[in-house]
Amino acid sequence: MTSPSKQVVLRHFDEYSLAELLRARGKDEQAAKVQRAAEIIHPVAVIQDEPLGLEHAVGLAEAALDADEDYFAVILPDDVIEPTVAMSEMIRVRQEHGGSVLLAVEMEPSQVSNYGVFDVEATEADRVKKVVGMVEKTAVEDAQSNLVDTGRCLLDRATFGAPRRITAGKGGELQLSDAIALLISETPVYVVVHVGIRHALGNPAGFIPASVEFGLRHPKYGPALFADLETLLEKYRGEVGESHRSS
Structure with a gap:
């Protein structure tokens, strides 16, 4: 289910030249991820022309x-x-x-x-x-x-x-x-x-912690992110921590 202005979402699953372009640039890992998306799902687009609620969108999918x-x-x-x-x-x-x-x-x-x-x-x-x-x-x-x-x-x-x-x-x-x-x-x-x-992830209060957690679990980026977070926590501990206690 998508809106008329979000057709680009479906292109993520297309088998088009992005994977070939990535391989040509030596980015085999990224190319494999793009190729995998096209293999695991074959989307069918149903367009909701007006934002009339989730149940309205679900009803359109019956076809x-x-x-x-x-x-x-x-x-x-x-x-x-x-x-x-x-x-x-x-x-x-x-x-x-x-x-x-x-x-x-x-x-x-x-x-x-x-x-x-x-x-x-x-x-x-x-x-x-x-x-x-x-x-x-x-x-x-x-x-x-x-x-x-x-x-x-x-x-x-x-x-x-x-x-x-x-x-x-x-x-x-x-x-x-x-x-x-x-x-x-x-x-x-x-x-x-x-x-x-x-x-x-519907608001920053959920999206930001999720990004941090997924980043920390990443085998390549996690250690550096952890170190950066320790530095940032120390930097803002007094300012943000005091604000949290007073609220």
Whole structure:
């Protein structure tokens, strides 16, 4: 799913001359990464002409599915989830229980008001819960749990009927959380509680720490970055540290 102005995103997966150009310049490692992108995924573009919400965008994707595909994944790129086996676990839960499966993370109770919060019931598996309700950005004191949504969903095809049955919210947008709330009353919905890393990249407060962590883990750039960070921490310890304590 993309907008009319972001066709360049799809070019990342094209088998075009960039790989050959990189090899000609002796950049074999970068060329292999470009070539790999074209081998692991074959994208089909679905254009959302107007920003009418995530559920509207999901609904447009129905035309890209084959008739025998009864569920599909929604993966939002501004949520980075590790380990990457999370989606495989969600598929297993779908195969065992049916319905739709979402990925949840445990959040500090004081932070849940920034996310969609799940109301859940226990199942036989510790990390699998049945969803009985979902509230978007509820007040902390009203939250039914500390399990919040992430940008990973495995949705039953029934989701495609939701845009015709939910009310548009602020800005005329149709929200996926409203569609899921509708599904909960009609079909089974489960969450898998994620054990691992989740970086939310939708704002600088999430993007910057994620960049630092990935940089530190890089075998080539990590040691130098670590040394730079130590220097910067010492440089700003008094100024930033004092500001943090006073806030």
